[in-house]
Amino acid sequence: MSTAKEKLAGKVALVTGAASGIGEASARKLSAExxxxxxSDINEAGAAAVASELVAAGGKAISSQHDVRQPQDWERVLAITIENFGGLDILVNNAGIAADNTELMKLELDQWHKVTSINLDGVFLGMRYAGPALEQRGGGSVINISSILGKVGFPGAAAYCASKGGVSLLTKSAALEWAPLNIRVNSVHPGFVETPLVIEALQNDDDGVAVRELLVAAHPLGRLGQAQEIANAVAFLASDESSFMTGSELVIDGGYTAQ
Structure with missing residues (x-):
């Protein structure tokens, strides 16, 4: 009988934004399998710390500083990946930033660009530069982390919603283009998850406690999600267990969008 660890044996995965939150949980789950x-992460020290823990636990892992907005960073990280592991099978485009709760009529263009350049351009660049490496391996799996706010709107989050909605349709377009290459491309749409990103956003809000209570109440399961729950979905999409899925939106939101 196969063990869980054998599901991704021999596979090479690149996870962006892997120093914390969903990225870290996904890296740990993929390594365990x-x-x-x-x-990779803009926070090089954080990514290195997680990689060291994975190696200490018997896994294979390296880390790199990575600004997903920069094509040259993508070229460098992919070169490191191929140099160390011989190729790439799985790309998890996870790096992102949260909305800053600015009303649309007050939103400045530089604020818009800051969010979209990381959340959307970073995903495009990831696929643009990792695509050839995946094709060279005879196929693979791309998992783009979107959001429920790529499916429904939220006040004060115009740039974030636009960026995550863009990720959803970018995913579908790539899935159609790359199906003949045996590269599957799917998006994951978490509800509000207790990650450092969400916790920091709530802490910076003058009514953070009240906002958290409202967010919890908005999820029919009565709580926020956990990073590990999203990581489980990432591992599923990375594995052959999802071999007939491409262009799909995997929603993990405690019932938020069912209402």
């Missing part, structure tokens, strides 16, 4: 990991 046998994949060799490249952990």
């Amino acid at each position: 046998g994949a060799a990991l490249v952990l």
Whole structure:
């Protein structure tokens, strides 16, 4: 009988934004299932710390500083991936930033660009530069982390919603283009998850406690999500268990969008 660890044995995965939150949880899950990991993040020290823990636990992992807005960073990280592990099978485009709760009529263009350049351009660049490496391996899996706010609106989050909605349709377009290459491309749409990003946003809000209570109440399951719950979905999409899925939106939101 196969063990969970064998599901991704021999596979190489690159996870962006892997220093914390969903990225870190996804890297740990993929490593536990046998994949060799490249952990990238703007926070180089954080990514390195997670990679060291994975290696200490018997896994294969390296880390790199990575600004997903920069094509040259993508070229460098992919070169490191191929140099160390021989290729790439799985790309998890996870790096992102939260909305800053600015009303649309007060939103400045530089604020808009800051969010969209990371959340959307970063995903485009990831696929643009990692695509050839995946094709060279005879196929693979791309998992783009979107959001429920790529499916429904939210006040004060115009740039964030636009960026995550863009990720959803970018995913579908790539899935159609790359199906003949045996590269599957799917998006994951988490509800509000207790990550450092969400916690910091709530802490910076003058009514953070009240906002948290409202967010919890908006999820029919009566709580926020956990990063590990999203990581489980990432591992599923990375594995052959999802071999007939491409262009799909995997919603993990405690019932938020069912209402």
